[in-house]
Amino acid sequence: MTDNLEHIIKGCIAGKSDAREMLYKMYSGKMWVVCLRYARNYDEAKDILQDGFIKIFDKISQFESRGHFEGWMRRIMINTALAEFRKHRYLNIDSVYTSEIDEDTVEHIECSITADELLEMIKELPPQYKMVFNFYAIEGYTHKEIAEMLGISEGTSKSNLSRARDILKKKVGAMYESGIKLG
């Protein structure tokens, strides 16, 4: 942890408003993307960001300086998103998608799709698929941990992940094909 960050954290613990604003400016960009990945819509993402930062400032004195501060923040933000998901949980996950492209195609289209477009693809996933994909693929949680967090079985977690991957492959493939046609 840099001296500057340590100084800012101490300022936040002391309740200094300017230190909080500096911390917010440093990390709000990354945390905002986390919120967008998990939220159902734009307004919910704003709620998660607000609640998450309130919790961060509230609990910052509990952060142990040995740990990774950004990881700690990210975990609080994810927990807040998880709470929001549980509050508005929709289990209507009947849609079944099938993959129409193989993995070799994915390797060849990497450069043509922006991060913002990938983010949009994740946002369009059904809520539970989105949670499972984010937890597993982006954050690195295991199926056992995901099952515990979401209150589902490990098998359901694996199944949701597989379907999320199928949907994303299809979307990536479709975008790739439209890019070729436009090109």
Next chain:
Amino acid sequence: MMQEQKNIIDEYFRDRLFDHEMPAPPEMWKKIDNQLRQNKTRVYWIIAASIAASGAILISIGIGYYLGFNHKMNVSKNFNMTVNSNPKIINKKTNINLSSSGKNNVSSAGINTNKVYQKQNFISDRNPEKINSLNNGLIFKKLVASNEKAGKKVINKNGQQILILSPLKPIEIVLLNNISRPNLKISEKNIDALLGIEGTNDVELEIINKPKNSWAIGGNVAPLFSNIENNKSVFSSEYYNITEKPVFALAGGLNVNYETGRWQFESGIVYSESGQKTDFELLNSSLNKPGTDQLVNTFDYIKGNVKINLNRPGNVLSYGSVSSGNSILNMPFSTIEQQYRYVEIPFIAHYKILNKKTILSLSGGISANILVGNQAYLENKSNSYSMGSVEGTETFNYAGILGLAYEVPLINRLSLKLEPRFRYNINSMNKNNDLNNHPYSMGIFSGVSYHF
């Protein structure tokens, strides 16, 4: 956390999104800052209330301490004297020779008194051994006083040394040796009595502070700061510990105490409340059946498989603040509060670390708790709605108790007790094995005790 297998689509998204940044909406910082300022104001109020409460406690302790150290030993009610000769009524200005017995030579100069004393003021022919059995060992000593001038030391027949501080009012003597409280001052009244018996050669004075082994009954109440600690599941417990908040609750009960030496043992019956509050959380599920507006009878809530019965779903549907749809989820800015009510049977041992007129004890013990009620409420700023009982809760559990007890004498046999206590449930309140939930509470019990 460990990836169970790598997948190209996972890596593709992770590489591009994990550290991706986008500017957050510009108005967000202002909203967060405003909310932080509001929270800060609320915290100031809590701190101010805490300081006021602490001040009140410190002042009461200070007063008790002051009174305890300046309190003259009022032994009139426990004062016993045996007279070996035949006391007579004495008159004003009679010279009294109380004693000159013992191994050492003791002066026998007389003391003038201005009062008439009568035999019936004293209890005579009391069996010293019987009195001794009532004594707690702090003060009990036999002595034979001698009329002497101030500053003189006299020796009684048991070889105990006595210093007469002043033969005039206020008359005080100090027992100088062979006693557990060598600097004890005996009140004027008792010295008057001791000195006022004509022709007494040997006077045995017994001062009993408290019975050696005594009983007390009492009652106390306390406002409690109550919460639930979650452990076992690393991620979830941390999450729940962050999202759950304490509630204020009450406890009170009756107790019976047995005291022997520095130890005091307490039992009784206590009614207590505990619980926690969770903001914006209807965890693990919604109240709706998936994809419908139809309410379900139970749903997972906060503690693994703990469930709440919607025992009056009709009321939920017609709840006034529901703005749209049929779901209670539409109730804005709501919190869920869990409340548990217990009847406890505590067994507490107190060890006195300060054993004077005021008593300070360390306390530790265990209580057997029987769940007599549990309820969950959905609340917002203006309304509170009872949602039903929480299922999957153990009806019997144990709690450990730690604390301090501070006791100040009031009048006669009554004393005031202040007891900061911490109570922690040893076994989980939840039958579910996924997450262990341990209610804990802190509070300052205040009450009175009657000693007999």
